[in-house]
Amino acid sequence: MSWGYRKILLIVLIISSLVAYLPLLSEPSRLNIGQFIGLVGLQLIWWQIILGDRQINRLFTDDLFWINKIHKFVGKYGFLIIFFHPILMVLSYELNPLSFSTSTTLDKGILIGKVAFSLLAIIWFASAILRDRLVWRWWKRLHLFGYVILPLLLLHAFKVGSDLKDPGLIRLWVSFLAITYGIALTLRLLDWSGFTKSKYKIVKTSLPAKNVTRFQLIPIGEKIVPRRGQFAYFQAKRFGQAHPFTISHFDKKSGELSFSIKAVGPYSSSLANLKVGEVVFIDGPFGIYTRELEKKHKPSVIIAGGIGITPFIRWLQAKKIDYLFYGARTNEDIAYSKVISSSKAKFYKALSEPSSNEKPAFITARFIEKQIDNLVDYDFYVCGPPVMMNKICEELIARKVPKKQIHTERFSL
Numbered sequence: 353m354s355w356g357y358r359k360i361l362l363i364v365l366i367i368s369s370l371v372a373y374l375p376l377l378s379e380p381s382r383l384n385i386g387q388f389i390g391l392v393g394l395q396l397i398w399w400q401i402i403l404g405d406r407q408i409n410r411l412f413t414d415d416l417f418w419i420n421k422i423h424k425f426v427g428k429y430g431f432l433i434i435f436f437h438p439i440l441m442v443l444s445y446e447l448n449p450l451s452f453s454t455s456t457t458l459d460k461g462i463l464i465g466k467v468a469f470s471l472l473a474i475i476w477f478a479s480a481i482l483r484d485r486l487v488w489r490w491w492k493r494l495h496l497f498g499y500v501i502l503p504l505l506l507l508h509a510f511k512v513g514s515d516l517k518d519p520g521l522i523r524l525w526v527s528f529l530a531i532t533y534g535i536a537l538t539l540r541l542l543d544w545s546g547f548t549k550s551k552y553k554i555v556k557t558s559l560p561a562k563n564v565t566r567f568q569l570i571p572i573g574e575k576i577v578p579r580r581g582q583f584a585y586f587q588a589k590r591f592g593q594a595h596p597f598t599i600s601h602f603d604k605k606s607g608e609l610s611f612s613i614k615a616v617g618p619y620s621s622s623l624a625n626l627k628v629g630e631v632v633f634i635d636g637p638f639g640i641y642t643r644e645l646e647k648k649h650k651p652s653v654i655i656a657g658g659i660g661i662t663p664f665i666r667w668l669q670a671k672k673i674d675y676l677f678y679g680a681r682t683n684e685d686i687a688y689s690k691v692i693s694s695s696k697a698k699f700y701k702a703l704s705e706p707s708s709n710e711k712p713a714f715i716t717a718r719f720i721e722k723q724i725d726n727l728v729d730y731d732f733y734v735c736g737p738p739v740m741m742n743k744i745c746e747e748l749i750a751r752k753v754p755k756k757q758i759h760t761e762r763f764s765l
């Protein structure tokens with residue numbers, strides 16, 4: 353099945369899993385609506401866990417940004433639905449929302465539900481409201497509470513849910529959710545252990561630009577075959593973190609691949625200590641960025657900022673790029689000058705902190721217009737720091753370049 357159909361299949365599966373609870377509304381009452389919302393909420397949180405598992409979602413697509421969009425949408429709006437569940441249940445059973453009694457099984461079940469709901473509210477607030485103000489890794493750690501919330505909600509549902517007390521389709525289905533949650537969790541742990549990832553050995557390291565380390569890796573066993581512009585997760589040790597990096601070079605014959613990693617924070621800086629001979633774990637390939645370059649109709653213009661050059665290196669090597677506008681701080685921040693000069697691309701650079709006798713320059717639409725006329729006749733590929741990307745995209749749109757001719761990749765998932 354083509355990737356496009358698989359994406360549609362995933363959407364259909366999500367929607368039909370929710371529609372399956374509709375029979376509960378055959379006799380609409382405050383209680384029945386409350387129970388329906390509770391089960392829909394449970395189902396949505398199950399989907400959040402499933403969509404967070406790369407081993408599972410790669411069955412549907414390698415477009416992790418698309419998966420991420422669905423994950424964000426479900427997370428943001430799903431909670432607003434779930435919010436009505438406790439309200440309706442409190443009203444239906446005339447419960448005291450401030451009671452923390454544990455004297456009966458029902459009380460215990462309700463308390464578990466309250467704990468799960470509070471955790472969910474914290475994650476929702478951190479993601480939907482505070483996301484841009486929180487340090488990325490703290491937000492990520494908080495997000496992992498999702499793995500605790502689902503079993504708590506399942507426990508809550510089995511203890512208090514009147515629909516789950518008797519054997520029937522709903523009980524069977526929720527049991528299926530519990531089992532598949534167990535499988536997803538096991539896969540996630542295997543992933544973390546490096547077991548499900550491809551093993552690669554570092555054969556060479558070099559410094560193509562300031563604070564950038566290139567790691568050349570050869571496969572030990574199973575190798576990945578990335579298309580140009582794709583990325584993979586790089587994990588330096590078992591039970592360690594895995595971060596996404598573009599595969600900047602690839603040799604089809606040997607399977608050798610390279611990552612060019614800029615030290616920007618704790619993880620990327622720690623990688624500079626890796627030595628030749630060490631084994632790392634690679635999960636990929638993912639991504640669809642630059643896919644349009646394969647069947648390009650218009651001349652291609654690359655706008656890269658700093659380490660944002662990496663998705664284009666293999667395209668430059670293949671001589672498929674017409675124009676390259678590269679913004680960096682200094683000449684030492686320009687990576688892979690040799691690849692650039694031996695490509696067929698017309699190359700223009702802008703240095704924001706040039707040597708003393710030059711003026712600072714930035715890649716702007718005006719800067720580009722000095723080299724090419726009629727921007728609407730080109731396809732643009734933009735990758736770099738968020739501020740630069742936002743500004744240049746705004747400027748291109750203001751100059752009537754159709755959005756479908758502007759392709760971007762942000763280095764944050």
Ligand SMILES: Cc1cc2nc3c(=O)[nH]c(=O)nc-3n(C[C@H](O)[C@H](O)[C@H](O)COP(=O)(O)OP(=O)(O)OC[C@H]3O[C@@H](n4cnc5c(N)ncnc54)[C@H](O)[C@@H]3O)c2cc1C
Pocket residue numbers: 488489583594595596597598599612613614615616617618619620621639659662663762763764765
């Ligand atoms: C598709 C993609 C391709 C990338 N390609 C490259 C590349 O070729 N070379 C390169 O140097 N960098 C690349 N990056 C960026 C790289 O992933 C981050 O710089 C790195 O993960 C930062 O981690 P840190 O702990 O060093 O810094 P932090 O200070 O923890 O993070 C800096 C920023 O990086 C992002 N980030 C951090 N961790 C992750 C993560 N696990 N998943 C997604 N985003 C994260 C967040 O936006 C965060 O604010 C790419 C990112 C993405 C999403």
